[in-house]
Amino acid sequence: MVSTIMLAAPILGILALVFMFIKSAGVSKQDPGNELMQRIGKNIADGAMAFLKAEYKVLVWFVVAVAVILGISAYLDGDDATSWMISVSFVIGAVCSALAGFIGMNVATKANIRTTQAARTSLGKALGVAFDGGAVMGLGVVGLGLLGLGSLFFIFQGQFGVDTELNVLKTISVLTGFSFGASSIALFARVGGGIYTKAADVGADLVGKVEAGIPEDHPLNPATIADNVGDNVGDVAGMGADLFESYVGSIIGTMVIGAAFMSIPAFAQSEMAGLNAVLLPLVVAGIGIVASIIGTFFVRVKEGGDPQKALNTGELIAAVIMLAGTYFAVTTMMPAEWSVENSNGLVQNYTSNGIFFAILFGLISGLGIGYITEYYTGTGTKPVQGIVDQSLTGSATNIIAGLAVGMRSTAYPIVLLCAAIIGSYYFAGLYGIGIAAVGMLANTGIQLAVDAYGPISDNAGGIAEMAGLPKEVRERTDKLDAVGNTTAAIGKGFAIGSAALTALVLFAAFMQTANLTNIDIANPYVTAGLFLGAMLPFLFSAFSMEAVGRAANDMIQEVRRQFADIPELKAALEMMKRAGHDTSKYSPADLAIFNAADGKADYEKCVEISTKASIREMVMPGLIAVITPVVVGFAGGAEMLGGLLAGVTSAGVMMAIFQSNAGGAWDNAKKMFETGASVQGTIYHKGSEPHKAAVVGDTVGDPFKDTSGPSLNILLKLMAVVSLVIAPFLV
Numbered sequence: 001m002v003s004t005i006m007l008a009a010p011i012l013g014i015l016a017l018v019f020m021f022i023k024s025a026g027v028s029k030q031d032p033g034n035e036l037m038q039r040i041g042k043n044i045a046d047g048a049m050a051f052l053k054a055e056y057k058v059l060v061w062f063v064v065a066v067a068v069i070l071g072i073s074a075y076l077d078g079d080d081a082t083s084w085m086i087s088v089s090f091v092i093g094a095v096c097s098a099l100a101g102f103i104g105m106n107v108a109t110k111a112n113i114r115t116t117q118a119a120r121t122s123l124g125k126a127l128g129v130a131f132d133g134g135a136v137m138g139l140g141v142v143g144l145g146l147l148g149l150g151s152l153f154f155i156f157q158g159q160f161g162v163d164t165e166l167n168v169l170k171t172i173s174v175l176t177g178f179s180f181g182a183s184s185i186a187l188f189a190r191v192g193g194g195i196y197t198k199a200a201d202v203g204a205d206l207v208g209k210v211e212a213g214i215p216e217d218h219p220l221n222p223a224t225i226a227d228n229v230g231d232n233v234g235d236v237a238g239m240g241a242d243l244f245e246s247y248v249g250s251i252i253g254t255m256v257i258g259a260a261f262m263s264i265p266a267f268a269q270s271e272m273a274g275l276n277a278v279l280l281p282l283v284v285a286g287i288g289i290v291a292s293i294i295g296t297f298f299v300r301v302k303e304g305g306d307p308q309k310a311l312n313t314g315e316l317i318a319a320v321i322m323l324a325g326t327y328f329a330v331t332t333m334m335p336a337e338w339s340v341e342n343s344n345g346l347v348q349n350y351t352s353n354g355i356f357f358a359i360l361f362g363l364i365s366g367l368g369i370g371y372i373t374e375y376y377t378g379t380g381t382k383p384v385q386g387i388v389d390q391s392l393t394g395s396a397t398n399i400i401a402g403l404a405v406g407m408r409s410t411a412y413p414i415v416l417l418c419a420a421i422i423g424s425y426y427f428a429g430l431y432g433i434g435i436a437a438v439g440m441l442a443n444t445g446i447q448l449a450v451d452a453y454g455p456i457s458d459n460a461g462g463i464a465e466m467a468g469l470p471k472e473v474r475e476r477t478d479k480l481d482a483v484g485n486t487t488a489a490i491g492k493g494f495a496i497g498s499a500a501l502t503a504l505v506l507f508a509a510f511m512q513t514a515n516l517t518n519i520d521i522a523n524p525y526v527t528a529g530l531f532l533g534a535m536l537p538f539l540f541s542a543f544s545m546e547a548v549g550r551a552a553n554d555m556i557q558e559v560r561r562q563f564a565d566i567p568e569l570k571a572a573l574e575m576m577k578r579a580g581h582d583t584s585k586y587s588p589a590d591l592a593i594f595n596a597a598d599g600k601a602d603y604e605k606c607v608e609i610s611t612k613a614s615i616r617e618m619v620m621p622g623l624i625a626v627i628t629p630v631v632v633g634f635a636g637g638a639e640m641l642g643g644l645l646a647g648v649t650s651a652g653v654m655m656a657i658f659q660s661n662a663g664g665a666w667d668n669a670k671k672m673f674e675t676g677a678s679v680q681g682t683i684y685h686k687g688s689e690p691h692k693a694a695v696v697g698d699t700v701g702d703p704f705k706d707t708s709g710p711s712l713n714i715l716l717k718l719m720a721v722v723s724l725v726i727a728p729f730l731v
Contacts, residue, residue, distance in 0.1 A: 033114070119464065142289050176725050196611065206695075261431070365420035391691075437501035451488065531647060566601070572596070645719060658709075669697065
C-alpha cells in the first residue's frame with residue numbers, strides 16, 4: 001500500500017499536466033480574431049515573454065549560487081549523503097515554479113484575444129475560453145507541485161529507506177530544498193511582477209486618464225500594452241507562483257510533523273508501517289487534483305446568465321468531491337484512535353474523524369476569508385460606498401476612508417483564522433493545523449483557474465477597447481471582467497489565509513527539526529527576534545512601495561514625452577478634447593487626425609521601462625527575505641530565529657490583509673464612478689471631481705493590493721522555509 005501511494009502521487013501530478021495540455025490545445029484552436037486584434041495580442045504576449053526572459057536570466061544565477069551554497073553547507077556539516085540531494089531538490093523546485101509561471105503566462109496571453117473574439121458570439125463561449133485559459137495555470141501549478149514532490153520523495157526514500165522516523169525525516173529534510181526553490185522564484189515573481197504591473201498602471205492612469213482624459217485602454221495611450229502585460233505578470237505568473245509555494249510548503253511542513261507519529265503504536269503497527277501521517281498530505285493533494293478536474297466541467301453559462309454563478313458552481317462541486325474523497329482517505333489511512341503526550345506531559349487522544357474535521361476547518365476558513373475580502377472590496381458594498389461618499393470632499397478624505405477600510409478589514413479574517421487554528425489543533429494537534437492548510441489548498445487547481453480567469457477577462461476588455469469592437473462585445477467582456485474583479489479579491493484573501501496557515505505549519509516543522517519544544521518570550525534574544533520579525537513586513541513594504549514609485553515615475557515621464565513629442569499623438573489628443581471620445585460623431589477631418597495617430601504610440605518603450613525597473617528593484621526585497629533568517633539563526637540561535645518567525649508571521653498577515661483590502665476597496669470605488677455613483681442623491685460620472693479624487697486613491701492603492709500586499713505572503717513563507725532548511729545546522 002505504501003509503494004502504491006508513493007507512485008500514485010506523481011501519477012496524479014502527470015494526470016493534471018495531461019489535462020492542462022488538453023485545455024491549452026483547446027484554447028489555441030479558438031479563433032484569434034481579426035488582424036488588429038492579433039497585432040494587439042502579439043504586443044501583449046511579446047511584452048509578457050520579454051519580462052519573463054529578463055527575470056529568469058537574473059534568477060538563474062541566484063538559483064545556481066544558492067544550490068552550490070546548500071550543497072557545500074550540507075557537506076561541511078558532515079552529511080555528504082544529502083549534500084547533492086538538497087541542491088538538486090532546490091533546483092527542481094525553482095524550475096517547476098518558473099515553468100508553471102511560463103506555461104500559465106503563455107496560455108493566458110493566447111486566451112485573452114480569443115476571449116475577446118468569442119465575446120463577439122456569446123457570453124458563454126467567452127467565459128469558456130477565459131476559464132480554460134485560467135485552468136491551464138491552475139492545473140499546471142498542482143500538477144508540477146505534486147509530480148515534483150511525489151517523484152523526489154519516491155526517489156530519495158530509496159536512498160535512505162522509510163523504516164525509521166530518522167530516515168523519513170532525512171528524506172523530508174531534502175525535500176525542503178524543493179520548497180525553498182519554489183519560494184525563491186515565487187518571491188521574485190510576486191515582487192518583480194507587482195512592480196511591473198503597477199508602474200504601467202500608474203502611468204496609464206495618471207497621464208492617460210487624468211491628464212489626457214482618455215480611457216485607460218485607449219490605443220493612443222502608450223502605457224496601455226504594458227498595463228495589459230502587467231495584469232498577466234502580476235495576477236497570472238505572480239499568483240501562480242504564490243499558490244505553488246503555499247501548496248508545496250503546506251504538504252512538506254505537514255509531512256515533517258507527521259513523521260513524529262511513526263513511533264506511536266497505533267501507527268507503527270498499521271499496514272503502512274507508521275507512514276500514515278506522512279503520506280496523507282500527498283493523498284489529499286491528489287484527491288484535490290481529481291476534484292478540480294471534475295469541477296472544471298461544470299463551469300458553463302448561457303447567454304444572459306451569471307458568470308459568477310457558473311464559477312461558484314464549479315468550485316462548490318470540486319469542494320464537495322474533495323471532501324468526500326478526503327473523508328474516505330482519512331478513515332482508511334489513519335488509525336481510528338491514538339494518544340500523544342504533549343510538551344506539558346499531558347496525554348491527548350485523537351481520532352481519524354478529528355483529522356477530517358481539521359481539513360474541514362481549513363477549507364471553510366479559506367473560503368470564509370475570501371468572501372470577507374469580497375465584502376470589504378466589492379463594488380457597491382457598504383465599506384466601498386463609504387469611500388465613494390468621502391470622495392466628494394477630495395483626495396485626502398478618499399485616502400483616509402480607504403486606509404480605515406483596510407485596517408478594519410483585518411478583524412474578521414484574523415478571528416476566522418484563529419478559530420481555524422484552535423479548532424484544527426483541538427481535533428488533531430499540530431498535525432491538525434498542517435493538514436488544515438493542505439485541505440485549504442487541495443483544490444488549488446480550480447481555485448487558481450478562477451483567479452487566473454480574472455486577468456484574462458480584463459485583457460479581453462482592453463483588447464475590445466483598443467480594437468474598436470462593437471459596444472455589445474465590450475459589454476460582454478465588461479461582465480466577465482466585473483466577475484473577474486470579484487474572483488481576484490476572493491483569490492487574494494484565499495492566498496493570504498493559505499500563506500498564514502502554511503507559514504504556521506512550516507514554523508511548527510522548524511521547531512520540531514530544531515528540537516524546540518517551546519519558545520520563551522521572556523528570553524531577551526527571543527524578544528529581540530520578535531521585534532525584528534514584526535518590523536520586517538514594514539521595511540519590506542517600504543522597499544516595494546518605493547520601487548513602484550521610482551518605476552512609475554519613469555513611466556509617467558515617458559508617456560508625457562510621447563504625448564508632447566509625437567505630433568500625431570499630440571494632434572489626436574487635442575482633437576479628442578475638442579470633439580469628445582465618441583468616434584461615431586467625428587467629422588471626416590477628425591477621423592483623419594484620429595486615424596493618423598493609429599500605431600504611433602511607442603508601446604515597446606513602455607514595456608521596456610517596466611521590465612528594467614521591475615528586475616532592478618526586486619533584488620533588495622528578495623535579499624531581505626533570504627538573508628535575515630540565516631543571519632539571525634546563526635548569530636542568535638534557534639530560539640531567536642523562532643521569535644523572528646513569530647513576529648514576521650503575525651505582523652505580516654495583518655499588513656497583507658490591510659494593504660490588499662485597502663487597495664481593492666479604492667479600486668472598486670473608482671470603478672463605481674465610471675458607471676455612475678450616487679453620492680448624497682447626486683450621480684457622479686467619469687471625469688467629475690469626485691471621480692478624480694477616486695483615481696488618486698486608486699493610484700495609491702494599486703501598489704498596496706498588487707505589489708507590497710501580495711508579496712508579504714511570500715515573505716512569510718520564504719523566511720519560514722529558509723529557517724526549516726537551516727534548522728539541522730542549529731541543533
